[in-house]
Amino acid sequence: MNNTENLELASIRSRTFAFIIDDFLITFIVIAMYWEIIAQNGNDVITILTVMNEFVLQILLLKFAYQTFFVWYYGATIGKIITKIRVIDYYHFGRVSIFTAMTRSVLRILSEMFFYMGFIFAFFTESRQTFHDKLGRTLVVNA
Numbered sequence: 001m002n003n004t005e006n007l008e009l010a011s012i013r014s015r016t017f018a019f020i021i022d023d024f025l026i027t028f029i030v031i032a033m034y035w036e037i038i039a040q041n042g043n044d045v046i047t048i049l050t051v052m053n054e055f056v057l058q059i060l061l062l063k064f065a066y067q068t069f070f071v072w073y074y075g076a077t078i079g080k081i082i083t084k085i086r087v088i089d090y091y092h093f094g095r096v097s098i099f100t101a102m103t104r105s106v107l108r109i110l111s112e113m114f115f116y117m118g119f120i121f122a123f124f125t126e127s128r129q130t131f132h133d134k135l136g137r138t139l140v141v142n143a
Helices: 012-033 035-040 045-054 056-073 078-082 098-113 117-123 131-136
Strands: 085-089 138-142
Touching (some): 012 056, 012 078, 056 098, 098 131
Antiparallel strands (some): 085 138
């Protein structure tokens, strides 16, 4: 049984900070995974970007797994945990299913791939839902 009276939508600011934390974390993991290749070719920004482009499918799979697992299992990614927000089901205000977490993750990656346009939705919906929240049927609320 959920107490919906105490639910408060997460602010755009806290969602942005969570996004930045998660992106830095994923970038750090990618650099650690491919450090030998980066170090062999000169560890500058251009080399890192080249490696990231070369292994884009692996990186997308990592992002998908990260977003799916953490949103499904914990209700929040590490960035969301730090900023004290969480993802809930739009209809029953509880934990999201694995299918919902997977759907949201795929749609989030699509939002990123198309110049982050899907994130702009949050500014124009009363429920502050992004594209991946809308189609994934989720809300982001304060924890």
